[in-house]
Amino acid sequence: MIKSIKTWILVGFASFLLVACGQSGGGAGSKKSKTLDNTKKAGFVKCGVSQGLPGFSNADEAGNWTGIDVDVCRAVAAAVLGDADKVKYTPLSAKERFTALTSGEIDVLARNTTWTLSRDADIGLTFVGVNFYDGQGFMVRKASGINSVNDFRDGISACTNTGTTTELNMRDFFNSKNIKYEPIAFEKADEVVQAYDAGRCDTYTTDKSGLAAQRTKLSNPNEHKVLPETISKEPLGPVVRQGDSVWEDIVRWSLNTMIEAEEYGVNSSNASSLKDSDNPAIKRLVGAEGELGAAFGLDNDWSLRIIEQVGNYGESYKKHIADTGILPNRGPNELWTKGGILYVPPAR
């Protein structure tokens, strides 16, 4: 009996030590790219998207995801795995998204996420670029007689989503105007729409693209309008985990390739025929010149596959945002050569 108890204690301690030692070797190293290796092994890109925002990431009845955020993940899949359809989508709430990314449940977060300093620097995330320049606005009832944010008075109630930068901007805005307001923050966008529709609040505030998309869900969309003012900068873009710079580069340049392709007039239908173009920039884009893919362990046709399978940024915008009637006018999301602010570093 005595012996068996002593053995128990010894075994207990020994197994704990073993477990503890075994642990210290784990975790994401900075060797080559663990995420790239894992993605190739799994055969699909793990992509975090929204729970349904038309134009950005939205699933149809058959469960097919579409939208400009979805296209970022499709571009990465085309570059890394050769097939844009090899993506596993995980719908995430605003609250869950960063934890899902840092814990490794997903490898790319393309979920209309605003790039801010604290998110970039503090919580183990890296923003790789901007795929949509947005700004926060207000929606009101047309009959309300409110035509500009200057018509807001003390006591106005504003509905919004919790866990977003919107909540913070709203406070900054009303404070700067010295207006007392009643903030009502819901967890899901659908409930915000219902509460606003029922008259619980006088105005609905979120990113302008979101307002345009959510307006279609109201019982009488024509009775509502979006005020002209924009109260904040909302650069939305894809996010990756900190600490895997190769993977970070792959996602960044997958997005940049789509924008650069539009700039040089390369699209899904003409890309392969441009292999013998006279313009070296175009030749680099379609993989006919240089060894750009080797820099992050991909073959030379990675960018050609993105353009052929997903299309350039302009095609993606037209298909998901303009043709669906969400925001027909590209505004700041036009190329820098055409009066917008889309400007990416050269791919060379």
Place this chain on the structure above:
Amino acid sequence: MNFKNLKLNLSNKNKDLIPQILTVLFLILIVIYFTINAQSNMGNRGISFGFGFLSQESSFDITFSLIDYDGSHTYARAFLVGLLNTILVSAIGIFFATILGVTIGIARLSQNYLVAKSAEWYVEIFRNIPLILQIFFWYFAALRALPLTVDSINFYDISFLNVKGWYVPKFVWTNFSIFIYSIIFAFILIYFLAKYAQNQREKYGKQIPTLYISILLIIGLPLLTFLIGGVSLSFEIPELTQLSKTVFVYRGGVSIIPELISLALALSMYTATFIAENVRAGILGVSKGQKEAAASIGLTKGQILKLVVMPQALRIIIPPTTNQYLNLTKNSSLAAAIAYPDIVLVFAGTALMQTGRAIEIISITMLTYLSLSLSISVFMNWYNKKMAIKEK
């Protein structure tokens, strides 16, 4: 060293103790393991750990707060606002669930067929629909049914109900502390009165109408302060103000937000069904002989219920009802779905999002619910012990 001389004194007591110590040690090791694991993983991913964020400015506002708060206060203060809101809705819920539950429970035992059947239907319907659906129902049904601010339901021109909430007059006191002291004093008097009455009853069999005297005290004393104590009360009545062509709002007074009303309503109606069943079980659990014996010594019906049936029934009712109080408190976390700013929405929601400190915030929130539940448990266990049979 000679191990043969090493002898453990294994009396029966120690034999029982050693496996227990081992289990505790093992549990501690598991906790240490998970802590180390989480720390190294967070380290690898560049996430820092710490509670320093609690003293940072929160920079978000909250609809409804019992204490002074706006975005310039700290995250710790936002946590407190959420906690108080959770306690508020739980307290209101527990209060009404108890009243409704006891009523329905007694009604189910009624001789009147209609009353008994209605109570039974109530229980069967409300306990079998998921709570979250009931919350949505009351919230969105209420929002759709209530009029806009400009056509509010008017209660005698002092209180108004509309889609933005229920506006009631605000009490404006002078010398409020004297008023409170008079109430405390009344309670102390009632305590001694009850002691005295018990003494008289046990010694001389004299019945003193404690209830009526108590009511007189609790109303009379505070009233006296108005007459001679210099206490006065006026009301600030909410006033309709126009913000733009069709946007109106009530200013002044106190506004009870629709989120609080519908959440408290859903929680108490749902939990009342379970309490009703506990009450029914408790009353049925007292044997018929007890009532007959009490009647045979000449006690009135009221006395039988108060002195014989209820003390015994309560012993059966209290432990499961404690469970229901705990459930109600924990269920109040569903508030996030309808934008009631409880601790989950404010702290585990907005604050978590703004700071990204998932592990810290979720641990704090879990600990908070644990302490809330334990406090309720401790109180109910104390009450249970008080009600238990004291064998002499």
